[in-house]
Amino acid sequence: MTILRQPTRAGVRDAAAKVAAILPPTPLLVQEVRGVAVAFKAESLQPIGAFKIRGAWHRLTALDARVRDKGVVAFSSGNHAQGVAWAAKRLGIPAVIVMPADAPRVKLEATLALGAEVVRYDRATESREKIAEQLAHARGAALVPSFDDTWIIEGQGSAGIEAARQMAEAGREGPARVLVPCGGGGLSAGIALALPEAEIFPVEPEGWDDMRRSLEAGWIEPVGDNPPPTACDSLQTQRVSSLTFDVLARRGATGIAVSEREIRIAQRWAAAKLRLVVEPGGAAGIAALLAGKIPAEPGTLVIVSGGNVDQEDYARTLGGTE
Structure with missing residues (x-):
């Protein structure tokens, strides 16, 4: 693939203007986690049910x-x-x-x-x-492509521009740190460009956490053979791209892995506390926060990236106890 240019913050701002011209902002919801007010960006409420x-x-x-x-x-x-x-x-x-x-x-x-x-x-x-x-x-x-594309990355980053504006208008601190569900890294990289002062935490399901391992290693590590099954169909990417990896590596992003159990707990919490239907992949950031893998601190922003659930699977998740 020929890369014509690298994604930039200016491109993210242009994308945000384009999106704002045709779509209303998705809600920014606030809920306490361990006594700290945390902001949740409900991209699950987009017309297609996801930030894409x-x-x-x-x-x-x-x-x-x-x-x-x-x-x-x-x-x-x-x-x-x-x-x-x-x-x-x-x-x-x-x-x-x-x-x-x-x-x-x-x-x-x-x-x-x-x-x-x-x-x-x-x-x-x-x-x-x-x-x-x-x-x-x-x-x-x-x-x-779904993430290995300059314009795609910039477009996804518009969610960060929008969230920062909403937090400022509400008189809230931040975003100081952002938890982002991560498959190929398009959303994480876009958010990193949009919010240059924030800490960025891409969150992936265990066994599919190639971005986490890549960031730790300093080079791209593919998922490898026989990865475990995951309910997060939207985060099943075998190998991240150099475009997304380079943005996140330069920004010092830290990857996090969450378990299938933690993801189910997050889906139930989102339904009870945020009144949101959230698909497994869309709940990854919530899962990391609830599991204490990132402490809840003022200025924390969690991207709730999608809500396109299989109804039968979702009903089983809501009815579960683990």
Whole structure:
């Protein structure tokens, strides 16, 4: 992939202006954790149920007319798929989305409802990147990665610009530290650019915490063979990109891993305390905070990144006790 430019804070500010022109801010909710008021950015309440709408809008609006006519191709388990499909429909751009055969039904159906063409693949035996590249080449379409893209990173960072403004308007301190669910790192890197004074903590499920290990090692470490099963379908990325890693490494970000049990507890807490439906991956930041892996301190911001749940799985989670 040819990288035309590096993501910048100026690009994040441009993306924030674009997003603000078409979408209202997502709510900033405040709830006490161990006696400290913490801010939670409810990206789960976006029109597509996730923050991915931000990067997709910034990316697709940057395409010239000739490229738009040929369409776009993306690959995603569901949230980026919906973001690209939503932006493409609004802009009148044909969209093809490569989705795993085991993608949550709610995400598949929502992507189809937005008018995108869906191509399924086997997550265990096939490469979504290769399939998408072949489709884009065959159709002359633009490839829109889920995180390995300058415009995508900048677009996701607009959530940080928005949250900082909301905290200031409410007279709140911060953001001094931000907990961010992390798959490929697009949201974490964008937030790091948006909030240069804040500590950044990308949060991943155990066994899929390649960003954490990469940041500790100083070079990119892939997930490796036979990773454990996780409910966090949106955070199942085999290898982070140099774009996202470089931004986070330069900012001194610290990765955190959370267990499946901690994630379920976080989903139940979000339902009870924030009145939010939160998918497993979207609850990763909450899980790290509730588990005490990052202390609750004034100025803490948690990104609640998505709320696209499978209803049956979610009902079991809410009914659980562990």
